Structures are given as structure tokens and as C-alpha cells.
Amino acid sequence: MTGAPRPPGPGPTAPRPPGPGSTALRPPLRVGLTGLGSMGRHHARVLAALDGVELVGAVDPLGDREGRAQGAPVLRTLGELIALGIDYAVVACPTALHVDVGLELARAGVCALIEKPLADTVEGARRLVTAFESRSLVAGVGHIERCNPALRSLRLRLESGELGEVYQVVTRRQGPFPHRIADVGVVKDLATHDIDLTGWVTGREYAAIAARTVSKSGRPHEDMVSAVGRLGDGTVVNHLVNWLSPLKERFTSVTGENGCFVADTLTADLTFYSNAAQRTEWEALQAFRGVSEGDMIRYAIPKREPLLVEHELFRDAVLGAPADICTLRQGLRTVEVAAAVLESAASGTTVELAAPAVAR
Structure with a gap:
């Protein structure tokens, strides 16, 4: 969407150069x-x-x-x-x-x-x-x-091809019930974070979703959801979201042919677990861990407040x-996917999603 704001005072004003550090003179x-x-x-x-x-x-x-x-x-x-x-x-x-x-x-x-x-x-x-x-x-x-430092770094690394082909995105977002939320359930509140960030970091749209929900807190809305989905390129997605856990967790992992990225958005840490460059010769570890274990890197990234x-x-x-x-169109797509999650949970079926009118 494009367009310019109405001028803040009588008469037009010229926009200043973009960027948080700009100090060009103009009315705020x-x-x-x-x-x-x-x-x-x-x-x-x-x-x-x-x-x-x-x-x-x-x-x-x-x-x-x-x-x-x-x-x-x-x-x-x-x-x-x-x-x-x-x-x-x-x-x-x-x-x-x-x-x-x-x-x-x-x-x-x-x-x-x-x-x-x-x-x-x-x-x-x-x-x-x-x-x-x-x-x-x-x-x-x-x-x-989208403004969390770990996820912004992850997105750039996926765009540059560091992971190779992407196989799976897994998110876990859980913690105690926030009493401020009264008008929607956990799907439309917390889970919309995971729906949006999955499409944003991968640049792909949801093609299908299957979900189950429960309500254990006595409220009219669901407070736990487990969902499995498929993106348009075949990537598998898994979301576990709830308001029923005393453990607060914000976990996103993306697995692909070169390894796995793990983002903790509570601490804004991004870690990469690579596939091995060298074969493991210790037979006992081969059986337990496999032969693909490689280096682990925790990236040093700037951490500015997302808001x-x-x-x-x-x-x-x-x-x-x-x-x-x-x-707004991307926000609409997230609402559409959230509605499909609830539809799937109510019907016990997998819901296929039509492609959006405008691609991400």
C-alpha cells in the first residue's frame, strides 16, 4: 500500500530522509x-x-x-x-x-x-x-x-541460502494465562505471532492446516492449540501454543539441508546447528546421535527493542x-490462517487454504 500522510499543519511539508538517525528539519x-x-x-x-x-x-x-x-x-x-x-x-x-x-x-x-x-x-x-x-x-x-533481532537475522540468513532447502518450521509459544485477554482465544492472540512469523521468515504461504484445541481454564475460548501445516513449497510446519503452562517459552526452529536454526525470541538469541563436516567414527555415538552432528554457533547480533x-x-x-x-494484506492472511486453524479443530479435518490474492 502506498500513499502520503496529510500534512501536520497548514500547507505541505517535504518528507525528511528515512532512518532512525535522521535529524533533518521538518515538523514532526x-x-x-x-x-x-x-x-x-x-x-x-x-x-x-x-x-x-x-x-x-x-x-x-x-x-x-x-x-x-x-x-x-x-x-x-x-x-x-x-x-x-x-x-x-x-x-x-x-x-x-x-x-x-x-x-x-x-x-x-x-x-x-x-x-x-x-x-x-x-x-x-x-x-x-x-x-x-x-x-x-x-x-x-x-x-x-518481525522486529525481533533473532528472527530478523534468521530471515536474512534464509534469504541468502545459508540453510539450503528448508524442510520444517517448528514453533512453541507457551506460558501462563494473561488476564488482560478476554475477547479472543489463544489461536487469534498468541498463535497469530507464529503464523505470521512462519510466512515472513520463509517467504511462503500456508497451503493446508490441521489442528486440535482444548479449553481447560473455564473460559469460552480455547487456551491450547496444536497444529500441523504445510506451506506452498511443501515445507512442514508445527505450532504448539498455550496459556496453560507455568513455563514461558518462545521457540522457533527452522530445519533444512545444511542444519537447523533455533531462535529464542525471549532472549533474542539465534543459534545454528550445522550438519557435520566430518564423519563420527565412534560407533556407539553413530547409533545414538547419527553421523550428521556438526558445529554449533550462537551469533552475536545487535539487540534493539522490537517495539x-x-x-x-x-x-x-x-x-x-x-x-x-x-x-494489512499480510495481516489479513494471518487472520485467514487462524480461522482455518479453528475450523480444522471444530471439524476434525485438514483445511486447505486458497492462495492469497497478493503474494507475500
């Missing part, structure tokens, strides 16, 4: 925030210190008793925020409100960064895509794992610079 982009909850407060913190933007207001019907808005005025309605003359908004309200809030922003000509998932239904996600694309507005989805990187990329996209943001 005027940014608004909807929602001051567990994610909204972090968005406010980053926006308040982000070069080239000004947090001009936040919306939360509950107010801001804890001072999360970083000194910005806290308003009661989205209309009041739009009336301040904002260039873009960050949507961090509950998922069930994303469609209504996003459509109102699009009608007002305001660009938007919408927290993941894009919407709680496929139809709602499609409405958002149409609303922003039809007005040529920059819009993205806050799939923050800050996400905001820098979206700011630059609004300014018209090339930026690797998660587009």
Missing part, C-alpha cells in the same frame, strides 16, 4: 494512540521518545489514572483525537474494536498501525484492507516478532520511505 508527524492498556502503555512510552513524531493525544474511556500517556492529553472519543489533526494513529484497543476504530480512521484519511491480530474475523480484516487501500493510506499490523524498531519502520513508511512493515 502528529501521532495519536487508542488504548492505554498493557500494550498501549508501551506504545505511548516509545512514541513519546521517538525521533520525528509527536504523541499529541491518547484515547481511553477509562482515563489514565496511572499516567501511561506520557503527559499527552487523554481523550474520551476517537473523534476528539482525529480533530487534533493527526497524521497517523496506533490502534491498541481490544481486538474486537479494531474494525470500528480502523474504519473511522480510514474515513478521516488517517494512516494507522493496528495491533495484531488485524481483526477478530476474516470479514472484518477484509473491510479494513479495502478501507485503507481505497484511500491510498499507509497502514500496517503490529506483528512485533522501537516497529515504530521506526512504520514512521518511515508514513513518510514515504521503503520500510519492511507488515501490510
Whole structure:
């Protein structure tokens, strides 16, 4: 999606050169925030210190008793925020409100960064895509794992062919139940991270998915899912996601012909386990470990806060610079796959997915 923001003041302004370190003189982009909850407060913190933007207001019907808005005025309605003359908004309200809030922003000509998932239904996600694309507005989805240092390094290494042919992607994302989540289950909340990052790091789309879910916490939504899928090139994917474990884990492994990458997105560590260059002659180890064990490398990579990187990329996209943001169409695809996961779990069948209208 392309398009330029409305000028922040009377008369047009020339966009500054992209990049987080730019200090070119120009009026800052005027940014608004909807929602001051567990994610909204972090968005406010980053926006308040982000070069080239000004947090001009936040919306939360509950107010801001804890001072999360970083000194910005806290308003009661989205209309009041739009009336301040904002260039873009960050949507961090509950998922069930994303469609209504996003459509109102699009009608007002305001660009938007919408927290993941894009919407709680496929139809709602499609409405958002149409609303922003039809007005040529920059819009993205806050799939923050795309900005995790370990996964960004992993993606670059896969693109350069370091792993050779990719065979399998495995993710585990588990931990205690977050009481802030009330409107969706673990599939639409946590599992959308794994669905998006799998397609993003491999550059492939889901072709089929089979899943099973359980609900053990007494809530109306599922709190555990186990899924097996297939990407368009035949790569096998496995996802285990739950809110039922006291162990917090964020694990992604990609196995291919040259070895295996393992990313821990809690610590932003990336490790490579290579296939052996030398044959193991110890017969007992051959039987137990095989003959393909090779070197292990833990990469030293820069570790910047993912949320800050996400905001820098979206700011630059609004300014018209090339930026690797998660587009609304990509966010829509993630919602489609999540819906297929739930359909498979309900029907006990494997769900085949049609190719998206626009490739990743």
C-alpha cells in the first residue's frame, strides 16, 4: 500500500530522509494512540521518545489514572483525537474494536498501525484492507516478532541460502494465562505471532492446516492449540501454543539441508546447528546421535527493542520511505490462517487454504 500522510499543519511539508538517525528539519508527524492498556502503555512510552513524531493525544474511556500517556492529553472519543489533526494513529484497543476504530480512521484519511491480530474475523480484516487501500493510506499490523533481532537475522540468513532447502518450521509459544485477554482465544492472540512469523521468515504461504484445541481454564475460548501445516513449497510446519503452562517459552526452529536454526525470541538469541563436516567414527555415538552432528554457533547480533524498531519502520513508511512493515494484506492472511486453524479443530479435518490474492 502506498500513499502520503496529510500534512501536520497548514500547507505541505517535504518528507525528511528515512532512518532512525535522521535529524533533518521538518515538523514532526502528529501521532495519536487508542488504548492505554498493557500494550498501549508501551506504545505511548516509545512514541513519546521517538525521533520525528509527536504523541499529541491518547484515547481511553477509562482515563489514565496511572499516567501511561506520557503527559499527552487523554481523550474520551476517537473523534476528539482525529480533530487534533493527526497524521497517523496506533490502534491498541481490544481486538474486537479494531474494525470500528480502523474504519473511522480510514474515513478521516488517517494512516494507522493496528495491533495484531488485524481483526477478530476474516470479514472484518477484509473491510479494513479495502478501507485503507481505497484511500491510498499507509497502514500496517503490529506483528512485533518481525522486529525481533533473532528472527530478523534468521530471515536474512534464509534469504541468502545459508540453510539450503528448508524442510520444517517448528514453533512453541507457551506460558501462563494473561488476564488482560478476554475477547479472543489463544489461536487469534498468541498463535497469530507464529503464523505470521512462519510466512515472513520463509517467504511462503500456508497451503493446508490441521489442528486440535482444548479449553481447560473455564473460559469460552480455547487456551491450547496444536497444529500441523504445510506451506506452498511443501515445507512442514508445527505450532504448539498455550496459556496453560507455568513455563514461558518462545521457540522457533527452522530445519533444512545444511542444519537447523533455533531462535529464542525471549532472549533474542539465534543459534545454528550445522550438519557435520566430518564423519563420527565412534560407533556407539553413530547409533545414538547419527553421523550428521556438526558445529554449533550462537551469533552475536545487535539487540534493539522490537517495539522501537516497529515504530521506526512504520514512521518511515508514513513518510514515504521503503520500510519492511507488515501490510494489512499480510495481516489479513494471518487472520485467514487462524480461522482455518479453528475450523480444522471444530471439524476434525485438514483445511486447505486458497492462495492469497497478493503474494507475500
